[in-house]
Amino acid sequence: MKTITFKINGSKYSKDVEEHKTLLRFLREDLHLTGTKEGCGAGECGACIVLVNGAPVNSCLMLAVEIDGSEVTTIEGVSKNGQPNSLQKAFEKHHAVQCGFCTPGMILTATDLLKRKPKPTEAEIKEAIEGNFCRCTGYVQIIEAIKDASGQLKSTEE
Amino acid sequence: MAEKFEYYDPKTVKELCKTLDEVGSKTKILAGGTDLIVEMRAGIKKPAGVIDVKKIKELKGIDFDAKKGLRIGSCVTCNELGRNPVIEKKYSILAECAESIASYALRNRATIAGNLCNASPCADMAPGLLVLGALITIVSSSGEKTIKLSDFFTGVKKTVLQPNEFVKEIIIPAEKANSKCKYMKQKRIKGHDLSMVSVAMAVKDKITVAIGSAYITPVVLPEFAKSTKVEKIIEAALSVVKPITDIRSSKEYRLHIIGVYIKRLYEQLVK
Numbered sequence: 001m002k003t004i005t006f007k008i009n010g011s012k013y014s015k016d017v018e019e020h021k022t023l024l025r026f027l028r029e030d031l032h033l034t035g036t037k038e039g040c041g042a043g044e045c046g047a048c049i050v051l052v053n054g055a056p057v058n059s060c061l062m063l064a065v066e067i068d069g070s071e072v073t074t075i076e077g078v079s080k081n082g083q084p085n086s087l088q089k090a091f092e093k094h095h096a097v098q099c100g101f102c103t104p105g106m107i108l109t110a111t112d113l114l115k116r117k118p119k120p121t122e123a124e125i126k127e128a129i130e131g132n133f134c135r136c137t138g139y140v141q142i143i144e145a146i147k148d149a150s151g152q153l154k155s156t157e158e
Numbered sequence: 159m160a161e162k163f164e165y166y167d168p169k170t171v172k173e174l175c176k177t178l179d180e181v182g183s184k185t186k187i188l189a190g191g192t193d194l195i196v197e198m199r200a201g202i203k204k205p206a207g208v209i210d211v212k213k214i215k216e217l218k219g220i221d222f223d224a225k226k227g228l229r230i231g232s233c234v235t236c237n238e239l240g241r242n243p244v245i246e247k248k249y250s251i252l253a254e255c256a257e258s259i260a261s262y263a264l265r266n267r268a269t270i271a272g273n274l275c276n277a278s279p280c281a282d283m284a285p286g287l288l289v290l291g292a293l294i295t296i297v298s299s300s301g302e303k304t305i306k307l308s309d310f311f312t313g314v315k316k317t318v319l320q321p322n323e324f325v326k327e328i329i330i331p332a333e334k335a336n337s338k339c340k341y342m343k344q345k346r347i348k349g350h351d352l353s354m355v356s357v358a359m360a361v362k363d364k365i366t367v368a369i370g371s372a373y374i375t376p377v378v379l380p381e382f383a384k385s386t387k388v389e390k391i392i393e394a395a396l397s398v399v400k401p402i403t404d405i406r407s408s409k410e411y412r413l414h415i416i417g418v419y420i421k422r423l424y425e426q427l428v429k
Contacts, residue, residue: 002165018162019162019163019164019165020159020161020162020163021159022159022195022199041199042196042199042200043192043196043260043261043264044350046261046263049263055237055263055266056262056263056266057263057266057267058192058263058264058267060195060199061191061192061195061196061264061267062191062195062267063165063188063191063195063208063210065165065167065210066210066212109262109263126349127262128262130261130262130348130349130350131260131261131262131263131264131349131350132261
């Protein structure tokens, strides 16, 4: 066991964690933040992506002990006052969610993209989400939602 | 992960040397973890402990000195290299290699030295570093030595590194700055994939070519004079490589693409 101190979604924690536990399992089993999903467990699918110090990482390939002193954002931390943020709203509006399994990882990847590149091109959006698999939508609606959230779509009816 | 293990997090190179002397033979060094943790989760590697080197300041940073050249600390990640202005200006091929690896999130963790130490024949950093004549600094409690990257790989997933040694940094000689160079990687899909075959070429006063995924290690060919005909370079390349047929490609296709890529690179960089 090792004691680690970290912030998740703005709240500070100090917890004991087993050395061999991945960040993904720590989030889901110890902190009960089950919005983060496990898909492949090998860094291929992106369902487990969270932000560590603002940067997207695959939490299935990170040890929980490695977040000592860091700040983590999971899907539970992106809404504001219980209301979905603009990206979440855009995903809903464009039907970018079907089964929903990839959505937490997609939203966090897109959050980072829009921070780095507020007006991404379609090619930049595709490159950013190349590590996030979606097996329902065919990606088109997801790309549209990210474009819309960045203010690059002409307004359509709500 | 099913198997339990110890976690070590030395804060200095000196502490790391001591830890390696004590437990190096039964542990693995953890940098980005994008290869190691995959293999540990799959049960392919079962170390008694991991040594996390990311808290060691001496292993970080990218520095350029007009005399000494470029220094890449072993904990520099692919994305740090990819967005570094010096790399973009003077050693652009390294950004091309780094940004061809996996996906954006994995590149936030994957390190340049980790890509080399994992020693896969398809390591994307290797061809770019090899054509720039990269050197690699290896440290242990008995001292420091610098060897050519071309002498570092010994086989599939094998290097010269001993259990008590680690990679401190990668050095690119200053005279290789501003070479005309380019990396080409053939993949099955446009997105996140390992290479079927890859070719790097650098042109300054000589032509240098390196190839990935076509031999038990990444390979660099002996330098060619700039007047060399492209057919000669392709012939030399095909006499050195020994690709296999596997899940990603057939041997014949790999041999074909090596020729195609050398020709394309030659047309862009030499002609």
